[in-house]
Amino acid sequence: MSRPLPSVFDQALASAVRAPSPHNTQPWRFVAEHEAIEVWLDRERVLSVADPHGREARLACGAAAFNLQICLRTNGFATVVRLVPDPAEPDLVAVIRLDGNQKATAAERKLAEAVFRRHTNRRPLLDRQVPPVVRAALKSAALHEGGQLEYLDASGRYTPVASLVRQAESLQSADHAFRAEAAFWTHRDPDSPDGVAKIASGPPPQGSGVVSLRASHENEELPAREYEQEPLLGLLLTRDKGPHAEVRAGMAMQRVLLAATAEGLATSFLSQPFETPRTRESLDRLFAGAGQPHTLLRIGYGYPARLTARRPVHEVLTHRVPSR
Ligand SMILES: Cc1cc2nc3c(=O)[nH]c(=O)nc-3n(C[C@H](O)[C@H](O)[C@H](O)COP(=O)(O)O)c2cc1C
Structure with a gap:
């Protein structure tokens, strides 16, 4: 497998943070390793009144994991996604691991292109049926x-x-x-x-x-x-x-x-x-x-609304150096 360039992980993390989250709380953090990125739930950013069990926050982390995966795929990597029901680490929600090289499909490229355009549109919609x-x-x-x-x-x-x-x-x-x-x-x-x-x-x-x-x-x-x-x-x-x-x-x-x-x-x-x-x-x-x-x-169908900002990736990322 060709080595992932640091810029590929940077792109994938920039995609991850574009995920939607309740009230744009961004309840995630990421740990990057040599060939894997972990997605963790950030308890400090879970809405204590609306979402006391972190259910919506886990949906948001799942969305971030999907964005990570689709970006890595369009950069030519096959990926394995492990959703982690680990009682010892309940806040580790997913691990996305590179698994060789594989050309992305046209459908995957279309989804990846939509990551930076998707937004929540709270305006009135047109009275036009979805076919x-x-x-x-x-x-x-x-x-x-x-x-x-x-x-x-x-x-x-x-x-x-x-x-x-x-x-x-x-x-x-x-x-x-x-x-x-x-x-x-x-x-x-x-x-x-x-x-x-x-x-x-x-x-x-x-x-x-x-x-x-x-x-x-x-x-x-x-x-x-x-x-x-x-x-x-x-x-x-x-x-x-x-x-x-x-x-x-x-x-x-x-x-x-x-x-x-x-x-x-x-x-x-x-x-x-x-x-x-x-x-x-x-x-x-x-x-x-x-x-x-x-x-x-x-x-x-509606008229596009505005994109909202995100915290920069460096605020939500740590690197794990592999132990020898
Ligand atoms: C699980 C979940 C629940 C949400 N619930 C609402 C909601 O009830 N009303 C709303 O207007 N937006 C809701 N949102 C959208 C977020 O407010 C929005 O994703 C966030 O502000 C970031 O904006 P963006 O989606 O435009 O990137 C929800 C998002 C998620 C992931």
Whole structure:
């Protein structure tokens, strides 16, 4: 195998930190070795109110692991990804190891190109349907990583899920601790290296749609706008549950988001029902038998929004020198 140049690892880590994370907390750190990169959960950056068990943070780490892998692949390396359910090291979530040389496929190159364009779009979407062939491509993206993307319109579960989103949003807006945590991480300056910048927020909604985006992600300085009435909602599930499944789900989520970006789609998240125990249990019950729900995506066509900043790679990276 040809040796990875230091610049290949630099590129892969620059890709990794472009992953999405709740409130742009970037709850990860990386350890680079000779031919491997480890992804660790950074407990200090887990949202203690919205995500006390680190579930969403593990999704984010899975997304970072996927970006690492796809970048190494497009640099001509085969990779082995080990998701680590190691009770002795519960915060080590994944190890991506180089495994010889292999030419990347056109599909992999398309996904890698989307890494630096993908962003969360909280603006209103156009009332334009996502064609069946594109919907199928996103479903295959999830399957490819061991996940499952269920579109809610076909399942008859749209109305109950939309109602859980509204219910959780209302519970969270009335909860002081939730509001304080969201306020800390949002409405940041555009160059803030973490948190959600005001420029990435959407305009306040005019009237009420079927689903509600987070009130904490609205920019009150913009004029109110009408949002689409019934966006396409995709729920990402895995067969299993627990920390390992959450990292796997994060990888599948990222492949779906990149495939969507490559297809010219806008995406955003509706995580409220996962963050309040009562709505989370209802969601689990609603999908009992189908799998473990992890995240809910709003998918459609829109006008591009702004990219948010990240902490520089050197702040999240350590090098391990092999012992002789
Ligand atoms: C697990 C997870 C849950 C998220 N939940 C929400 C959400 O409920 N509402 C929202 O507007 N954004 C949500 N986001 C998006 C993040 O706020 C976003 O990824 C982060 O601010 C970085 O911005 P970017 O995605 O544009 O790069 C979520 C992201 C992840 C990974």
